[in-house]
Amino acid sequence: MSEAAAWHPAPQPVADAALPSRVRVYEVGPRDGLQAEPEILPPEVKTEFARRLAATGLGAVEVTSFVPARWIPQLADAEEVVAGLGPTAGVRQIALVPNLRGFDRALASGIREVAVVASATESFAAANLNTTIEGSLAISEQVIAAAGDADIPVRAYLSMSFGDPWEGPVAHDRVAALAARLHEAGASTVALGDTIGTGTPAHVDRVVELTAAAGVPRERLALHLHDTYGQALGNVQAGLRAGVLEYDSSAGGLGRCPFAKGATGNLATEDLVWLLHGLGIETGIDLEALVRVTQWMSRTLGRPLPSRVATALTAAGVA
Numbered sequence: 001m002s003e004a005a006a007w008h009p010a011p012q013p014v015a016d017a018a019l020p021s022r023v024r025v026y027e028v029g030p031r032d033g034l035q036a037e038p039e040i041l042p043p044e045v046k047t048e049f050a051r052r053l054a055a056t057g058l059g060a061v062e063v064t065s066f067v068p069a070r071w072i073p074q075l076a077d078a079e080e081v082v083a084g085l086g087p088t089a090g091v092r093q094i095a096l097v098p099n100l101r102g103f104d105r106a107l108a109s110g111i112r113e114v115a116v117v118a119s120a121t122e123s124f125a126a127a128n129l130n131t132t133i134e135g136s137l138a139i140s141e142q143v144i145a146a147a148g149d150a151d152i153p154v155r156a157y158l159s160m161s162f163g164d165p166w167e168g169p170v171a172h173d174r175v176a177a178l179a180a181r182l183h184e185a186g187a188s189t190v191a192l193g194d195t196i197g198t199g200t201p202a203h204v205d206r207v208v209e210l211t212a213a214a215g216v217p218r219e220r221l222a223l224h225l226h227d228t229y230g231q232a233l234g235n236v237q238a239g240l241r242a243g244v245l246e247y248d249s250s251a252g253g254l255g256r257c258p259f260a261k262g263a264t265g266n267l268a269t270e271d272l273v274w275l276l277h278g279l280g281i282e283t284g285i286d287l288e289a290l291v292r293v294t295q296w297m298s299r300t301l302g303r304p305l306p307s308r309v310a311t312a313l314t315a316a317g318v319a
């Protein structure tokens, strides 16, 4: 096999004129990834992770969450992480905020873009946000209003948009209506979350079409897809075809699925980038540099991460 090793594995791009020529990859590893992993890493390691990610050509990195430490002990050091990171030229740094108190902390830390979470189901709202669907909308609207005064863009997640572990199916038109309210409130982007990963391509297409029909411009939509059931890349293709230009992922596939014990959660950034580059879609990301960041995080955690592309490129010795 020594001769085979001379080939440098890479996608052979074939562009599809029906798809966008460039999309944004929104990296969630430092926040959504690390909050779902059991280890609590020191703040300087999280800062280094975000810094290395920002150097790969990613345009946006969600760096932490200003949640109370008793909710998510993994992210209790948000101020330290942001202070340690400092500015990253050309790379958006976003912090999740659960409410106005979290927004004030984020603003004081120097963060200039935040994300909020609303729920498409009552069960998730009660279990994870300690409120109702309407309550989650109201809190999001409060943050969006306060952020508007400070000229801070707010990305709004709508969790459980494609299925709920307690309620099962989620009504497509309810998702569309809630997304439209977040848009009307002033969210810069509405990210539809497949929080348990049960969505499939035609389902994604249907929800995106209904959401667009409800008044959310496609260029203001993002998809936050989980690969728990192996559907994430198919769902990305459905999103591309429907005109969605922003996709969430985590380096290495960092972050487990809290609703399916032992299963993977976030779509891996390397797998997403391989697909996009194979479709001739520009991302600005250096894939091999990204794999080296994942290798570093894998060594830091002392175990492999689930990304298929990172695993294969590492085995091939090219990154």
Ligand code: MG
Residues within 6 Å of the ligand: 032, 224, 226, 255, 265, 266
């Ligand atoms: Mg996630």
